[in-house]
Amino acid sequence: xxxxxxxxxxxxxxxxxxxxxxxxxxxxxxxxxxxxxxxxxxxxxxxxxxxxxxxxxxxxxxxxxxxxxxxxxxxxxxxxxxxxxxxxxxxxxxxxxxxxxxxxxxxxxxxxxxxxxxxxxxxxxxxxxxxxxxxxxxxxxxxxxxxxxxxxxxxxxxxxxxxxxxxxxxxxxxxxxxxxxxxxxxxxxxxxxxxxxxxxxxxxxxxxxxxxxxxxxxxxxxxxxxxxxxxxxxxxxxxxxxxxxxxxxxxxxxxxxxxxxxxxxxxxxxxxxxxxxxxxxxxxxxxxxxxxxxxxxxxxxxxxxxxxxxxxxxxxxxxxxxxxxxxxxxxxxxxxxxxxxxxxxxxxxxxxxxxxxxxxxxxxxxxxxxxxxxxxxxxxxxxxxxxxxxxxxxxxxxxxxxxxxxxxxxxx
Numbered sequence: 001x002x003x004x005x006x007x008x009x010x011x012x013x014x015x016x017x018x019x020x021x022x023x024x025x026x027x028x029x030x031x032x033x034x035x036x037x038x039x040x041x042x043x044x045x046x047x048x049x050x051x052x053x054x055x056x057x058x059x060x061x062x063x064x065x066x067x068x069x070x071x072x073x074x075x076x077x078x079x080x081x082x083x084x085x086x087x088x089x090x091x092x093x094x095x096x097x098x099x100x101x102x103x104x105x106x107x108x109x110x111x112x113x114x115x116x117x118x119x120x121x122x123x124x125x126x127x128x129x130x131x132x133x134x135x136x137x138x139x140x141x142x143x144x145x146x147x148x149x150x151x152x153x154x155x156x157x158x159x160x161x162x163x164x165x166x167x168x169x170x171x172x173x174x175x176x177x178x179x180x181x182x183x184x185x186x187x188x189x190x191x192x193x194x195x196x197x198x199x200x201x202x203x204x205x206x207x208x209x210x211x212x213x214x215x216x217x218x219x220x221x222x223x224x225x226x227x228x229x230x231x232x233x234x235x236x237x238x239x240x241x242x243x244x245x246x247x248x249x250x251x252x253x254x255x256x257x258x259x260x261x262x263x264x265x266x267x268x269x270x271x272x273x274x275x276x277x278x279x280x281x282x283x284x285x286x287x288x289x290x291x292x293x294x295x296x297x298x299x300x301x302x303x304x305x306x307x308x309x310x311x312x313x314x315x316x317x318x319x320x321x322x323x324x325x326x327x328x329x330x331x332x333x334x335x336x337x338x339x340x341x342x343x344x345x346x347x348x349x350x351x352x353x354x355x356x357x358x359x360x361x362x363x364x365x366x367x368x369x370x371x372x373x374x375x376x377x378x379x380x381x382x383x384x385x386x387x388x389x390x391x392x393x394x395x396x397x398x399x400x401x402x403x404x405x406x407x408x409x410x411x412x
Contacts, residue, residue, distance in 0.1 A: 042076035042100065046083065054085015054108055061089040064110075072098035079103040082138060086111055090118040091163070094126045101131040106138035106179050112165065114146040116185075123185070125167040132174040140165050142184035144210065151186075151211040162186040162212075168194050177201050184213055188233070191218040200227045208256030210234035215257065220272065222246045233257040237287065241265075242303060243272035250278075255285030259318070261292045262308065264328050266299025266342045277308045283316065286357070290321035291349070294328040295342040297367065304343040315354030321382045322349055323363040324372055324398070340367035346374040347400075353381045359389040362409050364398035375400030380409045 045067040048054065052063035064080075064087065071078035078100045085108040096102075112123045123142060126132065142165045153159040165184040168174060171194045180203040181188040188204050191197055199216060206213040215231035218224050219241030228251040231237040237254035240247055240262045254260060260279055265271065284290050291310045315321040324347070326340055344366065361382040366372035375398050383406070384391040395411035402410040 042078060043071070043074050044079045044081055045071050046081045047087065048083055048085075052087050054083065054087050056086035056088060056111060058088065059090065059113075060087040061092065064089055064092055068092070068094045071100070071102055072096060075100045077101050077103060079105055081105045082108045082110060082136075084108045084138075088113060089123075090115070091120065091122070092124045094124070096128040096130070098129060102129060102133070104132075104134045104136075106134060106136035106140075109139040109141055112140075112142045112163070112185065114143050116147055116150065116162070119163045122164045122167045122190075124165060125169065126171060127169045129171045130173060132168075132171055134174075134176045135178050137178055137180075139180040139182055141182050142188075144183040144185040144206070144213065147185050148211055153212055164188075164190045166190070168192065168197065170194065172196055174198070175200070179203075180205065182206065183210070186212050187214045187217050189216045191216070191221050191224060194218075194221045194224075196223045197221070198225045198227065199229060200225075202229045204229070204231040204233065204237075206233045208232070208234055214239050215254075217241060218244055218247070220244065224248070225250075227251055229253075231257060236261045237284075239263070240274060240277060242274060242301070244277075245273070245275045247277040249282065250280050252279075252282045253285065254282065255287045255316070255318075257287045259284060259287045259289030259292050259320075261289065261294060262305060263292075263294035264330075265295040265303060265305060266301050266340070267296050269300045271301035271303050273304045273306070275304070275307050278311075279309070279313065280311045281313075283314045284318045284321075285316045286318065288319050289323055290315050290318045291352075292320070292323045292325065293344060293347070294325045295340065295344070297327045297329060297340055299341040302341040304345070306344070306346045308346070309348045309350070310352065311348070311350040313352045315352065315356060315382050317355050317357045317385055319356070319358045320363055321354070321356050321361050322352060322380070323365070324375075325363070325365050326367045326370075326372070327365055340370045342367075343370060344372045347372070348376040348378065349380060350376070350378040352379070355385040356382050356391065357385055359384045359386070359392050360394050361391050362393035362395070362411065364393075364395040364411060366397035368397050371397040371399055373399045375411075377402040377405050377409065377411060379403075380405040382406075382409070
């Protein structure tokens with residue numbers, strides 16, 4: 001989406017501004033010992049024993065932060081337990097490096113305060129870790145409905161960005177499994193400058209008309225896997241930003257939402273390439289896009305988007321099921337000059353079936369100055385579900401091959 005790069009730049013500025021606040025690699029984290037005892041071969045840190053109350057009203061920020069401080073200082077496996085209950089908190093800044101392996105066992109629910117004055121940036125921000133696991137059957141509830149009216153991003157591009165629910169910055173070797181994220185103030189999850197992250201069996205839910213509630217966004221990251229996850233949002237179910245490589249998305253159900261997107265690309269200077277993305281065995285339901293690649297027509301960066309494979313994907317009444325849009329321009333902030341600097345090549349769409357809510361089941365809208373190349377359409381059988389038109393493909397400045405597709409969808 002158009003606000004993605006702004007989010008990344010904000011994260012980088014904040015990281016630079018607070019660089020001296022981070023412990024140096026190998027340094028001991030300071031803070032109180034957990035109520036359950038710290039040290040040696042691993043410990044458990046229960047937020048209730050540290051003063052947290054699961055009544056949904058009492059501020060438990062201090063207890064959760066103390067659990068983090070003690071866990072980060074301990075060696076071995078350090079487990080932070082959020083037991084059953086509803087624990088209200090303000091911003092939670094979990095910064096490493098830590099001495100041990102951090103596990104957050106989310107059996108209860110964390111509720112994000114609706115007082116925006118408490119937040120300088122995000123709600124739960126986890127930074128500079130080499131081992132992280134977040135698991136359980138609990139929820140991260142951003143309580144975003146109370147503040148969505150304060151989101152002005154649909155009206156102006158340089159809007160104030162509301163707090164994301166869960167942010168991983170500079171995190172390597174992470175697993176997020178079993179939990180739910182609901183009703184964020186902005187994005188549900190943002191992954192930045194991270195590596196070897198697996199998101200599995202997660203449920204992400206927000207109303208289809210909630211503003212900028214992307215499910216999972218990532219950028220400048222590598223080796224990211226999203227598996228067997230259900231996402232329904234008011235924006236992209238998954239968005240893959242610049243500088244990302246080695247992404248595996250499998251078994252994801254998306255809808256409502258804006259689909260599974262790469263981009264937007266080219267909005268800012270010095271963006272890096274996106275490569276090696278695989279999307280397989282997914283279902284999209286009534287989303288406003290299916291699988292999408294989007295870049296700005298007046299891109300500010302020279303970059304390449306390549307080696308993408310979309311395979312075994314079912315569309316259920318999806319608008320724009322397959323779309324490459326090199327003329328992406330939200331909020332009319334672009335200059336339509338056609339001088340794209342984004343190269344899109346080596347893209348494979350294979351065995352994509354189902355129904356489209358728009359006649360255009362395939363849209364390859366590439367730049368006349370920099371056409372898409374190496375596009376493969378193989379066994380594309382998506383049909384328009386309406387009666388007032390026929391299924392069609394709209395293909396401009398795209399070069400490639402088509403085999404086994406519906407006759408109407410053979411662009412080449």
